Amino acid sequence: MTGRRWIVVALLAIVAVSVLSAYLTAPRTGGLMEADSTSPDGAHALVTLLREHGVEVVVADDVDAVASAARPDTLILIAQTFFLLDDDGLNRLAGLPGDRLLVAPSARTRERLAPAVQLDGSIQFGGRPDCELREAITSGDVQFGISDSFRREDDLPAIRCYGGALLRYTDADRTITVVGSSDFMTNSGLSGPGSAALAMNLAGTHDRVIWYAPQRIEGESSGEASLLDLAPPQVGWVVLQLCVVVALLAWWRGRRLGPLVAEPLPVVVRASETVQGRGRLYRSHRARDRAADALRAATLTRLLPRLGLARNAAPSAVTQAVARRTGSDCGAVLFGPAPGTDAELLALAHHLDDLERQVAQS
Structure with a gap:
């Protein structure tokens, strides 16, 4: 009995370790540029690299968290700006101390957080820096994919790199950096040529970074209720009855019309050729x-x-x-x-x- 007991204990231990390992290594799904997301569009890899290089990364879920963590010696990274629709929230972000890194900003966010910056078309891939910015020169060639291109109004002083996909200027003792694409900063994009170096150089300029990438509109509920949870209980029985009716109708029509006859088409044209x-x-x-x-x-x-x-x-x-x-x-x-x-x-x-x-x- 003692030998069998040890075998059971060993099997239970193996199962427990397997379950724990699967839980710890399971992918954490999430939205674009979300700090904890291990999906291809997430930013878990970049956040991990920053922390391994001694950068303190503070993940903020809302504007209040950003405001409480903001300091003059801090870099505020703002991504997923399509959810920043509240004027009061944008005004609060504009008044916070510290430098800013805007990743693929929307028009509303760009007007509030990067004044005097205009959209100057788009680039398809990227390439050489063609500027004197140290972070870009040390990164070398970078492929951005499809990216917005920026310039400052009235030829105000600014550094434009990669055809305008990267723009940096100083405003009221604050350094503002605008980049037109987030692809090179995501988990799947870091493996591209120069992508990891540029992402680290831009996000790691300070010892402390506030990572703000909202995944929903400020104040919107994040409940997990689905459409089926909101439907009344009788809906399930109605759907079941409809399925039975459709199955009986298909069986009746199938017996009436007989078996299907396969007929080859005279010509097959691929959609790509068309x-x-x-x-x-x-x-x-x-x-x-x-x-x-x-x-x-x-x-x-x-x-x-x-x-x-x-x-x-x-x-x-x-x-x-x-x-x-x-x-x-x-x-x-x-x-x-x-x-x-x-x-x-x-x-x-x-x-x-x-x-x-x-x-x-x-």
Whole structure:
């Protein structure tokens, strides 16, 4: 009996260790740039690197937490700015002491926290720093993906790197850094050339960093209730009855019509070939207006259900709905004139993709 007891104890210990290891190493899902998220879009890897290099990272969940932790010798990193819609909250952030690092800021956030900074188009990949900023020079070439490009109004003093994807200037004894993309700072993006070095150089300039990446609108409830939890109990029985009716109807129709007969199609054309052929036709006839209309129509088809609008919604209603979700004016992107060059058509496609991403994340 003693031998069997030790075997049971050993098996229980192995099971306990396995369960504990699985719990500790399980991926922690989360949103974009969330400090504790180990998903591809999270920032757990960068936060861990900062802490291993002696940087104190304070994770703030709301503006009150940021305000209580802010000090003059602290860097405030602000990401996921599409959720910063409260004017009072933005005004509080603008008045806090310390330097700022704005990661892919929305138009509203950029106007409040980085005054006199304007959007100057977008870049597709990145490349060499082409500036005298030490953090960028030591990082070397960096691939940003699709990134916004910035400049200061009226040619005010500023350092622009990577074609404007990185902008730094000083305002009232405060250093403000604006970067147009968060891809190189995420868990999946750190492995890119120069990405980890630039992310560490930008976020590790101070011994203390306040990490603020809100995952919901300030004050919004974070309850876990689903749609099924809110439905009355009778809904389950109704759904079950409908399933039975559909199954009986399918069985009855199947017996009446007989078995299915497979018939080969005369021609099979891949979707990619159709898209490429239509693109070549547009390009050969320089039909940038039709290509732009097709891109905008496809974007509206995907955006309208997310915005809760009908397919025949007026352009003004669509523009207002998108502005409420993203905080930026999108009238020229969705309903503007046709592009005059291929470069403008490519920029329009990038703006439409970025606008769709903003609405999906809002």
